[in-house]
Amino acid sequence: MEVSKTLFVINPEDKFLCSYHGGLMDVPFENSTCLHCFCSFCVETLTHCPIDNFPLTNISINEQLKDEFDQLLCYCQYGVEENPNNGEITTKVNGCNCLISYGSKLAHERQCKFNSHGVISDHSNDKSSPTLSYQDFYEMKSSGDSFSSPKSNTSFNSSKSPSFENISPSQQPPSPNINNNINNNNINNNNNNNINNEDFDNNALWESSTTLFFCNRYCPNKEFGCFYSGKTEQDITYHLEVECYCQKMKDKISHLEQKVEEREKEIRVLRSYDSTALVGKTTPSTSSSLSSSPLSLSSSSNNNNNNNNNNNNNNNNNINNNSNNIGINNSDNNLNTNGSNESDEDYKKNRQIQSYPIIKMIHFFFQMVAKGIKKSFIKVKKFFKRKNSDSPYKNFIKIK
Numbered sequence: 001m002e003v004s005k006t007l008f009v010i011n012p013e014d015k016f017l018c019s020y021h022g023g024l025m026d027v028p029f030e031n032s033t034c035l036h037c038f039c040s041f042c043v044e045t046l047t048h049c050p051i052d053n054f055p056l057t058n059i060s061i062n063e064q065l066k067d068e069f070d071q072l073l074c075y076c077q078y079g080v081e082e083n084p085n086n087g088e089i090t091t092k093v094n095g096c097n098c099l100i101s102y103g104s105k106l107a108h109e110r111q112c113k114f115n116s117h118g119v120i121s122d123h124s125n126d127k128s129s130p131t132l133s134y135q136d137f138y139e140m141k142s143s144g145d146s147f148s149s150p151k152s153n154t155s156f157n158s159s160k161s162p163s164f165e166n167i168s169p170s171q172q173p174p175s176p177n178i179n180n181n182i183n184n185n186n187i188n189n190n191n192n193n194n195i196n197n198e199d200f201d202n203n204a205l206w207e208s209s210t211t212l213f214f215c216n217r218y219c220p221n222k223e224f225g226c227f228y229s230g231k232t233e234q235d236i237t238y239h240l241e242v243e244c245y246c247q248k249m250k251d252k253i254s255h256l257e258q259k260v261e262e263r264e265k266e267i268r269v270l271r272s273y274d275s276t277a278l279v280g281k282t283t284p285s286t287s288s289s290l291s292s293s294p295l296s297l298s299s300s301s302n303n304n305n306n307n308n309n310n311n312n313n314n315n316n317n318n319i320n321n322n323s324n325n326i327g328i329n330n331s332d333n334n335l336n337t338n339g340s341n342e343s344d345e346d347y348k349k350n351r352q353i354q355s356y357p358i359i360k361m362i363h364f365f366f367q368m369v370a371k372g373i374k375k376s377f378i379k380v381k382k383f384f385k386r387k388n389s390d391s392p393y394k395n396f397i398k399i400k
Contacts, residue, residue: 007080007089009073009099009227016069018042020050026102028065032058037065070103073227077105078114221246274383278376 003024018025018039025039034052048055079096082089091097096114109115219228219239224246230236240247 005077005080005082005089006102006105007075007091008102009075010225012069012072015065020046024069026066026069028062028069029059030062030065031056032060037062070101072102073099073229074102074105076100076112076114077109078112219244219246221250224250270383274379278379 003026006024012024015037016024016028019036020038020042023039025037027040028037029040029043030037031049031054033054034049036049036051038046038056043056043059046056075091076096076098079092079098080089081092081095096112098108098112100108219226219236221240221244226244226246228239228244230239
């Protein structure tokens with residue numbers, strides 16, 4: 001039986017490949033020093049491990065790996081064909097459609113109905129097949145004894161069964177009626193079929209057993225590509241817990257979905273916290289500045305009005321004094337002009353002193369607003385950096 005010409009339902013894993021030539025190995029030989037497995041052909045030719053260069057001295061069959069390989073599902077030899085152009089193996093349309101395990105492949109192919117060189121189940125001309133007379137069968141039925149197996153080496157006669165050698169042949173049963181004759185003939189035919197196991201269609205039995213074994217208990221993940229089938233529910237549960245790759249991927253996807261949901265909740269909490277913090281920092285400063293600014297503006301405007309009135313009064317007094325002192329003497333005129341210039345300088349100084357607190361308040365207000373905007377901008381940048389740094393979940397696609 002050539003492994004290279006066997007078509008498997010699912011391609012075998014890499015652990016079933018030979019470490020030297022890369023082909024499948026039905027009987028894996030393991031080197032105890034390096035734990036690499038080789039096929040039987042490579043073991044005969046190699047003296048050292050081609051990977052680690054360890055000597056192949058202590059070699060044994062890896063029974064666990066061999067059992068796993070024997071459980072792989074494959075197609076019957078008479079259900080596949082090889083393309084002569086590219087050597088690709090495909091299934092036949094009118095061939096054997098049984099799915100069998102690799103360990104039972106030889107046993108099935110010997111008895112396959114598509115095997116022209118196999119055992120033919122027609123034993124009509126077989127002289128060694130046992131037959132029972134009506135007399136022997138009636139005596140067997142009345143006594144309740146069983147006859148020997150057809151696999152025994154005892155010779156069979158057409159007139160007497162080997163299980164009833166001690167019964168004398170002179171005993172004759174009563175003559176049955178027609179209905180009993182028909183019923184007994186049917187029973188005789190059924191028991192003859194049970195006596196000779198070779199009279200059964202072995203291929204039909206094999207197909208029924210494989211149908212029960214491989215078709216009734218498929219893996220629940222068959223739609224995702226897992227074609228495993230087991231005998232009992234325990235096999236299915238063990239397969240789902242240990243062997244099924246699709247089930248592992250489903251568990252991993254569900255675990256990742258839970259992680260993504262947790263991260264989304266954390267992001268929502270952080271967003272709400274940042275928004276409340278920004279609102280709490282910006283609104284008090286702006287409200288206080290806005291609330292204080294009208295008062296300062298009103299107070300400053302009142303002060304300006306009072307100062308302007310005082311300055312106007314002073315100017316009027318100076319003008320009156322100057323008008324009264326015109327034409328008296330030049331010295332008086334010079335003094336009056338000097339006094340008017342000094343009053344103008346004092347007026348400008350007072351205006352600068354009065355306008356300085358207003359400018360300072362406006363400048364302080366704009367500084368606070370600029371600081372708040374900078375802080376909020378830095379927090380937003382940190383938030384987006386934190387979101388982009390979560391690289392393992394960036395390209396995740398949620399499966400519905």
